[in-house]
Amino acid sequence: MKPISDFALQVGAKIILNAKFMAKKGRRYFLLNENLKRLIQKDFYYAGTYLGKAKNGKFFPSFNLLAMLAKGEANKIVVDRKAAWLFICGRDVFRRGILAVHGSRRKGDYTLVVNEFGECLGFGKITHSLDAEENQIVVKNISDIGDFLRREA
Amino acid sequence: MSGKEFFVNRYERLGWKFEDVEPRQAIRINVTNAEGKNLEKRLRSIGVQLEKIPFLETGYWVRSSKVSVGATAEYLLGLYSIQEAAAQIPATLFTALKDKAVLDACAAPGGKTVQLADLMGNTGAIVALDIKKRRLAVLSNHLERCHVGNALVYHLDARQASRLKLKFDRILLDVPCSGNFADTEWFERRILKDVERNARLQREILTEAVACLTSDGEIVYSTCSLEPEENEVNMDWAIKHLNLQIEEVDCHGQEGLTDVFGSQLDASVEHCRRIWPAETQGFFVCKLRRRNKR
Numbered sequence: 001m002k003p004i005s006d007f008a009l010q011v012g013a014k015i016i017l018n019a020k021f022m023a024k025k026g027r028r029y030f031l032l033n034e035n036l037k038r039l040i041q042k043d044f045y046y047a048g049t050y051l052g053k054a055k056n057g058k059f060f061p062s063f064n065l066l067a068m069l070a071k072g073e074a075n076k077i078v079v080d081r082k083a084a085w086l087f088i089c090g091r092d093v094f095r096r097g098i099l100a101v102h103g104s105r106r107k108g109d110y111t112l113v114v115n116e117f118g119e120c121l122g123f124g125k126i127t128h129s130l131d132a133e134e135n136q137i138v139v140k141n142i143s144d145i146g147d148f149l150r151r152e153a
Numbered sequence: 154m155s156g157k158e159f160f161v162n163r164y165e166r167l168g169w170k171f172e173d174v175e176p177r178q179a180i181r182i183n184v185t186n187a188e189g190k191n192l193e194k195r196l197r198s199i200g201v202q203l204e205k206i207p208f209l210e211t212g213y214w215v216r217s218s219k220v221s222v223g224a225t226a227e228y229l230l231g232l233y234s235i236q237e238a239a240a241q242i243p244a245t246l247f248t249a250l251k252d253k254a255v256l257d258a259c260a261a262p263g264g265k266t267v268q269l270a271d272l273m274g275n276t277g278a279i280v281a282l283d284i285k286k287r288r289l290a291v292l293s294n295h296l297e298r299c300h301v302g303n304a305l306v307y308h309l310d311a312r313q314a315s316r317l318k319l320k321f322d323r324i325l326l327d328v329p330c331s332g333n334f335a336d337t338e339w340f341e342r343r344i345l346k347d348v349e350r351n352a353r354l355q356r357e358i359l360t361e362a363v364a365c366l367t368s369d370g371e372i373v374y375s376t377c378s379l380e381p382e383e384n385e386v387n388m389d390w391a392i393k394h395l396n397l398q399i400e401e402v403d404c405h406g407q408e409g410l411t412d413v414f415g416s417q418l419d420a421s422v423e424h425c426r427r428i429w430p431a432e433t434q435g436f437f438v439c440k441l442r443r444r445n446k447r
Contacts, residue, residue: 031302039305064297064302149229
């Protein structure tokens with residue numbers, strides 16, 4: 001479960017997962033509840049809460065995992081409605097679209113992106129210090145929930 | 154035994170005068186995710202006008218929209234699903250879903266699986282099957298988007314569900330069917346033999362489902378077909394061959410047909426619900442349980 005806890009640390013969060021309730025299928029990780037744990041068989045395709053997949057030494061978190069992390073302490077930027085929409089469309093975040101910053105403001109760190117309702121829209125990499133005054137791209141989009149639409153295309 | 158005239162004539166003999174209608178777009182609020190989020194107001198603020206569907210607790214017609222309701226942040230966050238109104242009925246017919254073991258035997262693309270999870274409050278367990286592997290990816294995306302945490306998905310033919318060696322309290326059989334003319338080329342493509350072939354497949358699925366049902370379990374059977382062979386006639390067959398009884402349900406739709414082209418079916422088949430196309434697509438739904446088990 002190291003890829004998951006390592007990813008959590010990258011966004012300034014901690015996650016404790018009971019290995020007993022984890023299931024792995026190929027490169028994909030899932031979190032089970034007690035009922036699923038009892039019923040699951042080895043040839044499953046999808047199970048419980050999808051947490052993400054590891055590929056070529058990198059971990060790609062699911063939006064379920066990002067939402068779980070966003071509920072607790074983590075690097076987060078709260079963005080306004082326009083920036084939220086642009087982010088979902090795959091765009092990066094400009095300084096002026098940020099309403100609040102929680103956790104790291106440092107260039108190079110990763111941060112979750114949440115909307116005005118606290119709902120996690122994805123995550124990105126801080127490309128310029130969030131303390132910067134000028135309006136420029138400060139968070140590069142890495143993954144956003146618009147991906148659900150792109151997967152279907 | 155094919156063509157628009159042939160099928161339209163059949164519908165007239167069953168008591169419905171054909172009308173070329175287009176079902177209204179509908180959404181269903183995922184209560185588990187949307188609770189306390191004032192979803193209607195949020196959607197209104199982006200130009201989506203909703204209208205409550207009178208026969209559904211969490212269903213809304215999309216009266217008008219300035220945006221695609223399948224591409225809003227609220228949709229991508231799993232606060233609601235796009236689900237045709239009649240298709241929202243089957244999952245609501247089960248009693249006491251919380252903490253139950255539920256089989257969704259023909260699950261993809263997963264609209265009803267997500268609805269079941271919502272009605273269960275993400276408790277218990279849903280085992281979702283589909284025979285087509287490529288459809289499982291769509292189902293999985295749907296589960297992830299809507300934050301479903303109580304489902305197990307298997308690539309398995311519903312006719313082999315007993316291989317799982319599990320018993321289920323509730324079984325949803327939204328079976329593969331001939332569909333209906335909401336699909337614009339339907340009349341050109343369908344022949345009566347397709348209907349008969351599908352009816353046979355549906356009976357095989359029903360038979361397997363009964364083998365996986367607990368003694369006091371419930372089955373909800375549904376199709377979006379208008380053809381009685383896939384609906385009332387199959388339910389009559391299930392009564393006679395699978396020791397099932399049809400439960401009365403309180404939902405939208407007309408009574409099931411008990412006279413099908415001159416053949417008299419079991420009187421209890423009237424407890425089924427048949428929905429001729431109007432604001433919704435054509436649909437059929439029926440609730441079953443083992444005879445004399447309560």
